[in-house]
Amino acid sequence: xxxxxxxxxxxxxxxxxxxxxxxxxxxxxxxxxIGIVGPNGSGKSxxxxxxxxxxxxxxxxxxxxxxxLDLVRERVAYVPQRESVDWDFPATVEDVVRMGxxxxxxxxxxxxxxxxxxASEAIEKVKLTPYKDRQISQLSxxxxxxxxxxxxxxxxxxxxxxxxxxxxxxVATEKTILELLISMKNEGKTVVIVHHDLQTVSDSxxxxxxLNTRLIAHGPTKEILTEENLQATYxxxxxxxxxxxxIIKNKDFPMREKGFEDK
Amino acid sequence: MxxxxxxxxxxxxxxKVILGVAIIGxxxxxxxxxxxxxxxxxxxxxxxxxxxxxxxxxxxxxxTKDPILLMIGSLVIGWFSVWIIDYxxxxxxxxxxxxxxxxxxxxxxxxxxxxxxxxxxxxAEQSGLKNFLFGKAATMTAFxxxxxxxxxxGILLIVIVFFKPFQIVCFNLEFARxxxxxxxxxxxxxxxxxxxxxxxxxxxxxxxxxxxxxxAPAASARYWTNKLPIMVFIAAIFGMxxxxxxxxxxxxxxNMPTGPWIVFALFLFTLLTLLFAPKKGWFSIRKRNxxxxxxxxxxxxxxxxxxxxxxxxSTISFGNFLEKRTMDTILLEKTLxxxxxxxxxxxxxxxxxxxxxxxxxxxxxVRSHRLWELYLTKRMNFKDDHIHGTAETIEHLITPExxxxxxxxxxxxxSDPHNKxxxxx
Numbered sequence: 001x002x003x004x005x006x007x008x009x010x011x012x013x014x015x016x017x018x019x020x021x022x023x024x025x026x027x028x029x030x031x032x033x034i035g036i037v038g039p040n041g042s043g044k045s046x047x048x049x050x051x052x053x054x055x056x057x058x059x060x061x062x063x064x065x066x067x068x069l070d071l072v073r074e075r076v077a078y079v080p081q082r083e084s085v086d087w088d089f090p091a092t093v094e095d096v097v098r099m100g101x102x103x104x105x106x107x108x109x110x111x112x113x114x115x116x117x118x119a120s121e122a123i124e125k126v127k128l129t130p131y132k133d134r135q136i137s138q139l140s141x142x143x144x145x146x147x148x149x150x151x152x153x154x155x156x157x158x159x160x161x162x163x164x165x166x167x168x169x170x171v172a173t174e175k176t177i178l179e180l181l182i183s184m185k186n187e188g189k190t191v192v193i194v195h196h197d198l199q200t201v202s203d204s205x206x207x208x209x210x211l212n213t214r215l216i217a218h219g220p221t222k223e224i225l226t227e228e229n230l231q232a233t234y235x236x237x238x239x240x241x242x243x244x245x246x247i248i249k250n251k252d253f254p255m256r257e258k259g260f261e262d263k
Numbered sequence: 264m265x266x267x268x269x270x271x272x273x274x275x276x277x278x279k280v281i282l283g284v285a286i287i288g289x290x291x292x293x294x295x296x297x298x299x300x301x302x303x304x305x306x307x308x309x310x311x312x313x314x315x316x317x318x319x320x321x322x323x324x325x326x327t328k329d330p331i332l333l334m335i336g337s338l339v340i341g342w343f344s345v346w347i348i349d350y351x352x353x354x355x356x357x358x359x360x361x362x363x364x365x366x367x368x369x370x371x372x373x374x375x376x377x378x379x380x381x382x383x384x385x386x387a388e389q390s391g392l393k394n395f396l397f398g399k400a401a402t403m404t405a406f407x408x409x410x411x412x413x414x415x416x417g418i419l420l421i422v423i424v425f426f427k428p429f430q431i432v433c434f435n436l437e438f439a440r441x442x443x444x445x446x447x448x449x450x451x452x453x454x455x456x457x458x459x460x461x462x463x464x465x466x467x468x469x470x471x472x473x474x475x476x477x478x479a480p481a482a483s484a485r486y487w488t489n490k491l492p493i494m495v496f497i498a499a500i501f502g503m504x505x506x507x508x509x510x511x512x513x514x515x516x517x518n519m520p521t522g523p524w525i526v527f528a529l530f531l532f533t534l535l536t537l538l539f540a541p542k543k544g545w546f547s548i549r550k551r552n553x554x555x556x557x558x559x560x561x562x563x564x565x566x567x568x569x570x571x572x573x574x575x576x577s578t579i580s581f582g583n584f585l586e587k588r589t590m591d592t593i594l595l596e597k598t599l600x601x602x603x604x605x606x607x608x609x610x611x612x613x614x615x616x617x618x619x620x621x622x623x624x625x626x627x628x629v630r631s632h633r634l635w636e637l638y639l640t641k642r643m644n645f646k647d648d649h650i651h652g653t654a655e656t657i658e659h660l661i662t663p664e665x666x667x668x669x670x671x672x673x674x675x676x677x678s679d680p681h682n683k684x685x686x687x688x
Contacts, residue, residue: 052441070443078441089300089434090491099431104443107427135489155442 005030005159005190006051010060013043013050014255019245020046022214023060028207030065033181033191035205035221037198039234042212044194045081045163052078052161058255064159073104077152079162082145087137094132096147097123100154122153127176142173149177159190166195178204198230213237271514280400281507283408284521287464288476288506290415292498293422294460295477296484296491297453300433304478305360306345306454309367311461311473313344315374318395318465319381328391330410334462341458344370371470398469398522400510411463418456422495425452430491467506469522476502479529486540505529559659560598562628563588565607566658568617569625573683578614626686627666632658633679634669640680641673647680 006028013021020043028034036044049055051062053069065072077100100122101115123132126146131139136147145165152160165177181191181204193205202208208224210216210233217229248255271277298307314337321336322328344366351362378396381389391402403411422429431439432449440446457477464473480501484494509525538545567587568579576583584595599615602608607621617625635654639645645653661669678684 049437052437054437054440073441073443076441078438080435080437080441084437085435086302090485090489090494091430091434092489095491096434099435099438102427102431102442107444108424151438 003030004028004066005034005064006192007063007066008047008051008060009062011047011050011062012058012060012255013046013055014058014248015046015055017252018249019058019255020213021050022241024211024215025060026209026215026218028190028192028209028218030190031185031188032206033185033204034193034207034209035202036192036194036209036211037202037205037233038196038211038216040196042233044196044211047211048078048161048163048192048194052076074155075158077155077157077160079148079152079160079165081163082141082148082167084163087139087144089136091136092133093123093128093136093139093147093150094119096136097150097154100151118156119150119154122150125153125180126150140170142169145169146173146176149180153180157189159192160184161192163194164196165193166200174200198225198234213241267514268511271511276401277510277514279405279408280403280510283403283411284400284467284506284510284525285503286408286412286415287467288480288502288504288525289499290418290502291460291464291473291476292480292484292500292502293495294418294456295479295502296481296495296498297422297429297433298457298477299481299485300491301453304474305363306348307457307461307477308474309344309348309363310341310454310458311465311470311477312367313370313374314341314458314461314465315371315395315470316340316377317374317462318392318470319374319377322381322389322392323377330404330407330466334410334414334459337462337465338455338458340370341461342455345454345458374470394469394520395465396469396471397520398465398467398472398525400467400513400521403466407466414459414463418459421452421456425449426492429453467510467521468525469520472522472526475526475529476505479526479533480505483533483536486536486543501529501532505532557598560590560594561602562659563590564595564598564602565617565621565625566628566632568608568615569622569629572617578616580614628658630686631661631666633683633685634666634673634676635661636679636681637673637676637685638669650680 004027006026008024008026011021011024012019024047036047038044046055050057051064051069053062062069064076069076098111098116098119101111101119120129120132123129126149128143128146128150131143136144139147145168149162149165152162166174169177181193184191185206195202195205202221202225205221207219208221209218210224210229212233216232217224247253272281295307298304317336317338317340318333319336320340321333324336325332348359348362348366351357351366352359355362357365378392381392391399394402428439428444428449431442431444432446432453436446439449460477461470461473464476468476480498481494483501484497487497488494505525505528508528508531510521512524512527513519513521536544539547541547564584567584570587571577571579571583581592581595584590585592599608599610602621603610603615606618607624609616609618632654635657636650639650639653640647676685
């Protein structure tokens with residue numbers, strides 16, 4: 001049995017040719033609530049997308065449960081940022097949550113009654129049953145976030161990877177989400193959350209990854225939450241690193257040279 | 264006029280043309296829905312302008328207007344235009360809409376040049392080729408229509424089979440990718456369907472106006488439903504009817520292009536939609552505004568009587584009202600009569616008093632107003648002299664459930680920030 005939920009090795013990413021992540025290297029445990037935390041623009045969401053194979057990497061790799069993502073896709077559920085979609089899409093809450101049962105290789109089959117039942121259960125868990133037939137733009141921000149969460153629950157994964165689930169949600173939603181996260185952990189699931197603010201909900205994280213374009217620290221929350229680490233995470237960007245970054249951008253330079261790694 | 268329409272539908276040649284445009288319109292509605300939802304309507308426009316050189320090259324190879332070769336020509340050039348737009352916008356600093364504008368006009372220009380070469384070539388068949396600019400449905404042969412029908416059925420089957428991948432790629436691309444959908448392939452398939460639809464549509468509608476038939480039915484259909492399968496169906500119906508109506512209009516005079524008339528028919532459906540659609544249509548919005556202002560007037564009148572009563576004045580005349588608040592006198596009279604009808608007011612010779620029910624309702628409104636004022640000062644730190652205006656509006660929106668929560672949160676207060684009594688039933 002593997003011990004790691006996620007392993008990231010030498011991972012660098014450039015976005016529109018601007019480097020946003022430098023050589024990130026860590027291993028994350030299983031069965032815990034893990035926060036990836038850093039200020040705006042620190043590359044948290046990019047890291048998550050890189051792990052989920054949604055964007056090209058400049059160097060390195062990410063493994064999930066010690067395997068290539070493609071081999072374990074069904075064990076991971078990804079919750080994108082709420083703002084990443086147009087909520088005016090013609091779909092009801094139920095329609096969106098049922099998308100959680102769309103599986104690779106089974107996309108051409110009809111959903112079974114078990115699939116539909118699983119979706120209803122998830123809607124009930126996030127307390128949206130009274131709204132299940134509503135068009136999704138007629139929901140509050142918090143309710144929309146819960147729709148995404150319900151879709152992920154419907155996927156029945158072992159690991160849940162969420163991008164900023166607490167942004168723009170009401171207190172009730174925050175509470176519902178936190179309760180769900182804890183009950184998921186108790187079932188042995190791993191939860192990875194990108195979060196920008198250590199003031200709120202950080203008590204619930206068992207394990208932290210502090211990030212500001214480079215890895216600052218990672219480890220159990222109690223050990224990591226030091227004044228020094230926080231200063232490094234939130235104390236602004238490194239001067240020289242920003243300068244180098246601008247040179248890379250302006251000169252169209254690659255972030256990594258090719259051909260030395262296999263030697 | 265009616266005779267003409269009956270004649271039109273009974274004429275076998277006209278029937279053939281109607282069948283052709285009905286198929287084209289319906290399939291354009293179906294495929295256009297996905298372009299619309301992916302916010303790729305400009306790409307649809309670019310494709311339809313870009314296929315002109317494809318038509319010309321197809322013609323040069325075939326020497327006749329063979330629908331299959333013209334379609335292959337359109338398909339290749341259409342694909343190429345999509346690819347080159349994508350390439351320019353992803354590798355240069357030019358934005359997508361700029362590269363769309365550049366590519367579609369360039370391709371259209373190339374097509375026009377080829378068209379003038381062909382017309383000078385002396386090929387007897389070329390005369391009909393100009394019809395591809397603005398469309399001429401009557402030039403469709405029985406064979407053309409057979410080909411279009413087969414291609415349309417193929418497109419429809421693909422849409423049915425790929426419905427779920429199309430749905431998630433349109434709604435949430437990253438999610439689709441995260442569950443292992445090959446997003447690039449699905450996008451390529453959607454572009455291909457758009458190119459194919461353009462290819463079968465341009466003879467009747469023309470390359471210049473074809474994008475309207477892709478976009479307008481979907482844009483209108485979105486107003487009528489919140490369900491994707493139903494939206495696809497409605498778009499197909501709108502597209503089909505617009506096609507048929509456009510052909511009908513174009514027969515009013517001989518030798519008119521069909522494309523512009525189809526666009527007029529499409530516009531008619533869009534206009535009807537903007538006027539009559541549920542919730543978001545003009546009439547619906549107007550009705551809602553009317554109901555709102557009626558509710559505001561009713562509740563304000565009850566509230567004013569309540570205030571006057573607090574000041575010791577239980578019978579009220581028109582004059583008393585107008586002293587308290589400027590109000591349109593026709594609206595005032597109408598609303599007063601209505602309040603008498605539903606038993607909230609008693610009217611004795613134009614002097615009004617609250618009935619028992621009216622008193623309860625008036626007290627509820629005043630309570631809502633004063634509770635909200637208290638909420639503003641306590642929870643939102645408003646100054647005492649800033650709260651009245653906001654509370655004037657919010658009082659009309661407070662539902663019994665919200666009132667309950669307000670009471671709980673403010674712990675059943677007895678007076679408002681102005682030291683006025685909060686009335687309880």
